[in-house]
Amino acid sequence: MAPSPTDDYRNFAVTKGHGVKGLSDLKLDALPEQYIQPVAERLDMTKVLKKESIPVIDMSNLDDPNVADQIAAAAEKWGFFQIINHGVPIEVLENVKEATHRFFALPVEEKIKYTQEQSPTNSVRLTTSFLPKVDKVLEWKDYLSILVSDKKSSEFWPSTCKNDVKEYVEKSEFVMKWLLKALMKGLNVDMDSKESILMGSTRINLNYYPVCPNPELAIGVGRHSDVSTLTFLLQDNVGGLHIRKMDTDTWIFVPPVEGAIVINIGDALQILSNGKYKSAEHCVAANGSKDRISVPIFTNPSPDDIIGPLPEVLKNGEKPIYKHVLYSDYVKHFYRKSHDGKHTLDFAQM
Numbered sequence: 001m002a003p004s005p006t007d008d009y010r011n012f013a014v015t016k017g018h019g020v021k022g023l024s025d026l027k028l029d030a031l032p033e034q035y036i037q038p039v040a041e042r043l044d045m046t047k048v049l050k051k052e053s054i055p056v057i058d059m060s061n062l063d064d065p066n067v068a069d070q071i072a073a074a075a076e077k078w079g080f081f082q083i084i085n086h087g088v089p090i091e092v093l094e095n096v097k098e099a100t101h102r103f104f105a106l107p108v109e110e111k112i113k114y115t116q117e118q119s120p121t122n123s124v125r126l127t128t129s130f131l132p133k134v135d136k137v138l139e140w141k142d143y144l145s146i147l148v149s150d151k152k153s154s155e156f157w158p159s160t161c162k163n164d165v166k167e168y169v170e171k172s173e174f175v176m177k178w179l180l181k182a183l184m185k186g187l188n189v190d191m192d193s194k195e196s197i198l199m200g201s202t203r204i205n206l207n208y209y210p211v212c213p214n215p216e217l218a219i220g221v222g223r224h225s226d227v228s229t230l231t232f233l234l235q236d237n238v239g240g241l242h243i244r245k246m247d248t249d250t251w252i253f254v255p256p257v258e259g260a261i262v263i264n265i266g267d268a269l270q271i272l273s274n275g276k277y278k279s280a281e282h283c284v285a286a287n288g289s290k291d292r293i294s295v296p297i298f299t300n301p302s303p304d305d306i307i308g309p310l311p312e313v314l315k316n317g318e319k320p321i322y323k324h325v326l327y328s329d330y331v332k333h334f335y336r337k338s339h340d341g342k343h344t345l346d347f348a349q350m
């Protein structure tokens with residue numbers, strides 16, 4: 001049921017489980033005030049650089065040492081890059097995008113079975129905004145988050161998207177491992193000894209950004225860096241992702257590229273590499289005319305791993321800039337507060 005004038009849009013979207021998809025379906029003339037971001041949190045389009053872009057790296061010849069070098073260089077300079085000819089079949093990418101649309105098109109009675117209040121497991125959770133109990137101003141996004149590495153919970157994955165999500169995760173694992181191997185080579189670290197800390201747990205989010213009234217006043221996802229080791233992000237052809245150019249107040253648009261996957265360095269790898277690889281701040285603009293989806297796979301350390309600068313990185317006398325922290329403490333710290341740029345990393349600062 002639509003919210004009455006005395007009802008509250010926050011209640012409708014969050015408590016009643018309609019999400020921003022439900023609000024978008026109401027075809028409101030104006031953005032509800034609960035979604036109007038302070039000016040500093042909106043994306044200022046005059047600050048988006050027209051002439052800069054992140055690298056697009058062709059992975060068709062993995063025997064070419066240049067490919068690994070380009071990946072390490074992009075991780076250092078940008079913290080973000082796109083990959084093409086990566087070996088994940090286009091059909092698998094298309095299927096998971098369709099599965100995401102199918103899930104969010106379900107009636108609200110079906111979807112609320114996955115909210116924190118009703119889901120039989122913490123490992124499968126449908127949320128709107130980022131942390132709706134904490135966010136003062138809500139973000140224009142609904143997302144289903146699945147902790148893939150909790151194998152016991154797979155019986156609770158929504159049947160409408162389960163097989164396609166599983167296939168996408170399985171097919172991307174080889175690429176993720178190859179990328180991490182290239183990144184470890186750039187640090188003179190042997191990947192085999194680090195696989196469990198780099199790839200100890202996996203989470204996938206299905207992100208849904210429906211058409212938004214007054215998109216210039218809202219934000220799809222606020223400024224943040226990911227807490228992962230590496231994020232493997234599939235976006236559709238709508239666009240909206242922007243990354244902050246390192247040490248500036250300018251932004252770079254990440255254009256949709258047919259068949260490409262966007263890769264970004266997460267905080268865990270910034271810490272493990274002692275700051276050599278950068279987890280760039282990014283955000284997602286809301287869109288006034290098209291629904292958008294994206295599907296990030298986050299590969300992470302295990303919750304019980306201790307992360308800190310790798311000894312191999314420090315062996316030449318480099319000073320550690322991060323301390324050792326329990327990864328689950330780091331993630332809980334991230335989940336305690338609304339998005340606030342790169343400040344999550346302060347938790348591990350020396």
Ligand SMILES: COc1cc(/C=C/C(=O)SCCNC(=O)CCNC(=O)[C@H](O)C(C)(C)COP(=O)(O)OP(=O)(O)OC[C@H]2O[C@@H](n3cnc4c(N)ncnc43)[C@H](O)[C@@H]2OP(=O)(O)O)ccc1O
Pocket residue numbers: 122125127129130131143145147201202203205221224226227228266298300301303328331332335336
């Ligand atoms: C940009 O917008 C985003 C981004 C993201 C995520 C980005 C990432 O980088 S995800 C990578 C995170 N790492 C992992 O998932 C590693 C594996 N995680 C775990 O094993 C566990 O989640 C844990 C970190 C060990 C915590 O588990 P546990 O001790 O069992 O506690 P929980 O009850 O699961 O959660 C505690 C507390 O955290 C919040 N929370 C946890 N998971 C989620 C989730 N999927 N979505 C929202 N919030 C979550 C929550 O506040 C919990 O407290 P409650 O009392 O409210 O339950 C994600 C979303 C974006 O929009």
Ligand SMILES: O=C(O)CCC(=O)C(=O)O
Pocket residue numbers: 205207221226233235240241282284293294296
């Ligand atoms: O939707 C996107 O393009 C990015 C989403 C994102 O940054 C995230 O889920 O962490």
Ligand SMILES: [Fe+2]
Pocket residue numbers: 224225226282
């Ligand atoms: Fe992100």
